[in-house]
Amino acid sequence: MRSHRLGILVAALWWGGITGLSFLAVPVLFAQLGSPAVAGPVAAKLFSLQCYAGLVLGVLLLMVLRRGNEQGGRPDGPTLTTLGIVLFAMLLALMQEFGVAPHIVSARASGGSLRLWHGMGTAMVFGQWLCAGVVLWRLSRAAASTPA
Template identity: 55%
Template sequence: MKSRLSIVLAALWWGSLTGLGFLVVPMLFTHLPSPAAAGAMAAKLFTAQTWLSIGCTMLLLLVLNKKEAPALSPSAQAAMKFIVTGLLLAVLVEFGVAPRIVSARANGGSLQLWHGLGSAMYLGQWLAAGWTLWSLSRVQPPQGY
């Protein structure tokens, strides 16, 4: 049961990052009348995505807790570091980079630098979520083989 729940959580995390970052936000910039309107909407969506990521990663950490599952599979052990990395990246983007993007936009600061850093960190979170999903969904051979 716990392995299925962990796969569902990892899939939700990775799928939401994929849908938002590679489909929804590019469509906003294509279809909304101005880049400013698209950017404002994208910022709200990225904030919602951050909270979804935090929820998925925290639940994954609870589900894969060694105290709860003493015989943690090697793939689940490997996934733990990527879950923590994704969680840290989500928090850093939301509370470290996003406010600087808003400030740079309002004050004429280095918007390109902060936007690039935020994009790189989002990509890192996407890779961490993907690796987590990949490692948790690996089929384990039956016992005794």
């Protein structure tokens, strides 16, 4: 039962962090600083930090899910699905940080396709947000169905 609670806490931190940064902090940053040239590098740093936080929280979730497996052997189907969702979100974070983010920076400097790369980065962050939300939902639903 303790691992369910820890898993829910970690998933909530992950989902809440992405929510707060992507839907609140970054839009406020652009609105208050006024210039995309000023706000962009700050937002990029925040998204980079979010990536690393997501990777750490993802690893913690993998450990919690693996340890919380009551069977002691192979994880059951729902646990495997949740593990896969966590791994997919972590892959999106890595692709965003090391694949897309450098292209955003170079497109801004060289006049490349900023719209394309920014759209891809946005889609990857949104994918991470969805994955973290699904994991949170699955863990909280599983915790609600187990006796206290």
